[in-house]
Amino acid sequence: GRTLTYTVELKETEDLEVDLNSLRNYMKNKIYDKPMRALQCLEVVLAAPCHNTAIRAGRSFFKRSEPGKAFDLNDGYEALVGLYQTFVLGDRPFVNVDISHKSFPKAMPIIEYIEQYQRQKIDKSTNLDYRRYDIESFLKGMNIIYDPPACLASAPRVFRVNGLTKFPASSLKFELDGKQTTVADYFRSRKYNLMYPNLLCLHVGPPLKNIYLPIELCRIEDGQALNRKDGANQVAAMIKYAATSTNERKAKIIHLLEYFKHNLDPTISHFGIRLENDFIVVHTRTLNAPQVEYKNNNLASVRNGSWRMDRMQFFEPKPKPHKWAILHGKINYMSVVDFQGMIIQQSRTVNVCLNQKADIRNYRDERELDSHFQDFKKNQFDLVFVIIPNSGPFYDVVKQKAELQHGILTQCIKEITVLRKCNLQCIGNVLLKVNSKLNGINHKLKDDPRFLLKNAMFLGADVTHPSPDQREIPSVVGVAASHDPFGASYNMQYRLQRSALEEIEDMESITLEHFRVYHQFRKSYPEHIVYYRDGVSDGQFPKIKNEELRGISAACSKLRINPKICCVIVVKRHHTRFFPNGAPSQYNKFNNVDPGTVVDRTIVHPNEMQFFMVSHQSIQGTAKPTRYNVIENTGNLDIDLLQQLTYNLCHMFPRCNRAVSYPAPAYLAHLAAARGRVYLTGCTKFRTPKEEYAKRLIVPEFMKTNPM
Template sequence: KKFYRHAFEQYRIEHLGGAIAAYDGRASCYSVVKLKFSSQSQEVKVTDRHGRTLNYALELKETEDSEVDLNSLRSYMKDKIYDKPMRALQCLEVVLASPCHNSAIRAGRSFFKRSEPGNAYDLGDGYEALVGLYQTFVLGDRPFVNVDISHKSFPMAISIIEYIERYQRQKIDKSTNLDFRRNDIESFLRGVNIIYEPPACFGSSPRVFKVNGLSKVPASTQIFELDGKKTTVAQYYKSREYNIKFPNLLCLHVGPPLKYIYLPIELCRIEDGQPLNRKDSAPQVAAMIRYAATSTNERKAKIIHLLQYFKHNLDPTISRFGIRLDNDFIVVHTRTLNAPQVEYKNNNLASVRNGSWRMDRMQFFDPKLKPHKWAILYGKMQYNQVADFQGIVIQQSRNVNVCLDAKADIRMYKNDRDLDDHFLDFKRNQYDLVFVIIPNFGATYDVVKQKAELQYGILTQCIKQITVERKLNPQCIGNVLLKVNSKLNGVNHKLKDDPRTLLKNAMFLGADVTHPSPDQREIPSVVGVAASHDPFGASYNMQYRLQRSALEEIEDMESITLEHLRVYHQFRKCYPEHIVYYRDGVSDGQFPKIKNEELRGISAACCKMHIKPKICCVIVVKRHHTRFFPNGGPSQYNKFNNVDPGTVVDRTIVHPNEMQFFMVSHQSIQGTAKPTRYNVIENTGNLDIDLLQQLTYNLCHMFPRCNRAVSYPAPAYLAHLAAARGRVYLTGVTKFRSPKEEYEKRLIVPEFMNRNPMYFV
């Protein structure tokens, strides 16, 4: 497949008379005129960069419906036929990619430019960051090309010896044995293509192999069979007049897994330009964010630089199809919504400025006034630091009116068994809250949550040891208490009543499905659904489920909704008249499935309760590449030069046949703010678009963990936390049965969920 494009290019020159055609790299090609070609398959030869010749047989056939109507891209607004242009867009995507393939690495819809020699951005662990141009056609009030920059990690094109010395910090000499670093090296190299460069005395060309892992023993003792006789890797190379420099190093096991091909590490290097479907490590992600977070001005300059690099308008294929890209970005009209006012205890109001607000000396809107019995568990640290932590928690809790007993029960734990003993005692003595000071690294957080929530029904608040030791200050503990008050069924703040967005008796529902990374397909996907059960959209309860890996739509929506309706009725003594459903994590092609499966599940649950609320379903799309660049320059309060929070775009670039809008609701802390796209796919209550936009913006101010507007509405954000908690419950599992069986083994203690429905925040 790697050379399909080269083979087609050779075929185009030799058998199509050099006629211009756009090829998608798989099984389709497009041409402006009918191509004259033989009905027989034709042989072509391709030479790879290492001098090896590959033979391909190509056969061209006309499809049944061979004409693509490009005029539909001009007429769809007038004709109101919106599915017809999709085929034309598919064709033009292939055409648009033509100038990029020869000079860049393709990954998804992005084309990544190779780094200049000596100028790679090192992410650590053997990876570098590359910048790519993302490009796709989109329909607005006319067709647009959506361009943006994207960033991705790629394995560095270095020798395996250099990788081990630089990133495993292991100096290589004749005595080096890598067995104790086997796991780290294998986890990096497995699935990576390497270039094997035979010694000059072999007279052979370099070859590319995929790595399976490392040999069990070094080259000096690794045996394989050659012509029916057993020999070691070192002996084989010696028989061909090459002495292995590092005979004590393990070999690479490459090629088909059942063929035992072993190569000396010293003769191998990593092939460049490999886009891997791997999850980046936490340090890699942090390094990537530092690299990618740029102001709107810098981002715009990078996009223009890549457009100039690829020279679309000079490409013969693009020209032949009559396409020309404008040099300027599209200018759109925006509206800025008014931020809501935030209400605390005793009708005290805080004003939102630049997406955030200050509590100052205000107290939580509704703290639960019963004194709460609490404890602190700590591990390997000094007691006086724990006592300081207790003191600042008590002081800050009084400031915001969270009622904790005057003294905490402070205990030490050494291991998991200690946690069991303490949690059992806390349960017997009805403790309301336990702070657990956890190590800075490791899986203790996951262990604590599994034991506390699946076994004992104990409310916990984890805090890292480094925070208690080095970062203890009133602001830090104030942020922790935002979570604690919500977990204890308090309401941190509400929004001042706004007649523009008054929806009487509404349940806000949020849902998200998190999927395992492509290299972990045996792990199930986790569904998280959060639903409000108070008049303000401030208090939520959650449900989680496990379902088969990579399934986008939620299978169990009916039973989930039934449970949310039960909790809503328990708190409000009535059922909702409106359900506003924010669905996160859905790709564009899945909208019909969400409508047919999930909305049907919600309706079925309502039917069982003999109610018929008005349902509005809004798809929340964060994974897109639309960005807004203001015309002005940066300011003291906006150093990244982003648009103001509350900016809405609902014309020109939105799909003409869909109720759709873009909104930036937050102030970006670093880099260019990413607008969230909202697609309304169901609206049985005929909610006005202006009402829906303001309601959505208001809900971005209701995330209980911080005093700032977040990038999408609280119900969807909380659903993401619910799914993340479900993922925590799977930590430590190595063999998975069916998702249903795994879920049944991980049920949350029912009375705990009833007592503290917002425990997951």
């Protein structure tokens, strides 16, 4: 093999010396900016014992599984368990440790991958045209090891895969010594006959170079931490694998800490750092759950994070009868008729006003879908149920046509749900969505004299980013705002902006539009704005304060109003977990803390308004608390009242009868951003975000009558 010499130049971006005194200053004084550089320095030190024995991915170190003991996620992936570690600052410095789960491609010959997971038997006549897309999607961007035949007397080499070639090795030509030759003939001239000459080759190395390798001589490299989104099969298998009780999770963390032996590492010792053996004990408070109010002052009590709606009706459905229709594809007509009957039956129970009969129509393709939507719009239909295939992008197509082209309200439901899962409980859950889409109110919370926020708007925002391998796709902004007295009805705005930009660029115009809708419903402007901002990392807090809050203030100035503003950052991507004493029980099989548990001491900075809260009952696995950081509070809202208000808003998500893990405004903003992402489906070439957004404006009338 060749010997290569590289020259590596290291360039320091800031001063060579890191001032660790900044940590002490931050702990003593009320300094807004965290000393991120000093924290990063300590994290580098903390990682010292992990590099040689584990695979690094972000702040997590994954221990390689023993042969045959890895958890198979199917489709060529396996799950590894790792230790997450980072420094955090509470009333003293802490090391936050937790377990991480990540999928890794299995180290195996590519031929074996194709046979095992693509279910394609390989022989001399096999070509991969039929499986090309799936195989290429799996291998693209992955490192493979090329094992030259023994007759070439070359060492194995690692390459990155660009994709599959258009032609098989038997006909794929390249230039060698001024002559054209095929890949198969090249190896034959080197005394090696390819076993599978009809297979496509891998295009590897620099994309502009023509380096082609036969698949049969390549294998997948071990321990690759890929930055790609897992498929639906991997996600489902991973959730099942990772769902453990608090007791099991704690035991796994302790096992990994013992494996890495931080306190025996000379680098860590040199910096004078020593980790305690025990977890920190924190004091908790449990907030009282609110009572949920339905029509005629009927109240439902919340128990273990959920409540029952027995014989109760929605708080405020829209009174006029709604014209509605059902569109279906290949599903049996009588199944659709049965579905219609269950919708009518359950709508009477919960008091959603639908006409006694739906207009049932069949569609065969997208063109017919267009025609039906156009006719429904012309005849002023209020709602269309669309029964969609169980897989594929048809949901995205429906939403694009209905909301961007025609301005018609749709409720999608999968064929398998209509055929196999369609009971009254399922229909009840669907009608929760339908009533809120029709601008009705499913429930409110019983009035509490402590919360006298007159004319309050609850605002939520989120920005979703494309995966690292899709940077050409814009980021999507979703902002939801309440426009009723109860924080129950929301309208939404979405925008497109530069990929990976954290702060919302267009906050002023978004806020002005929300003010317009609020005034339309309330005949006044808000006196209080409680803004829950999701999807922000710690280092971005100053940007949110300087950019987004400035945009909200600019919108207020244009309308000459001066509402009190409270901005709360909602942080879900963290690794703090609570491990209560005791054992799992029949009603709490994962041994989680109770919904409403709050921690606002010890592990939070004493000079910041910050708290952790578990507002929901985890269905599986260890409950993840949400962390809340208050970065603006011009109305001086009391922290205890803000915690209770936040907990109450977790019970206001309109699509289920249970408390969710973070407040409804932020949750709905996430859904708004997800809908914006749906509008991008099918587009492969993107212009500027503003140009792309201009092509995808929601029909204005639809936005006015069906704001969420």
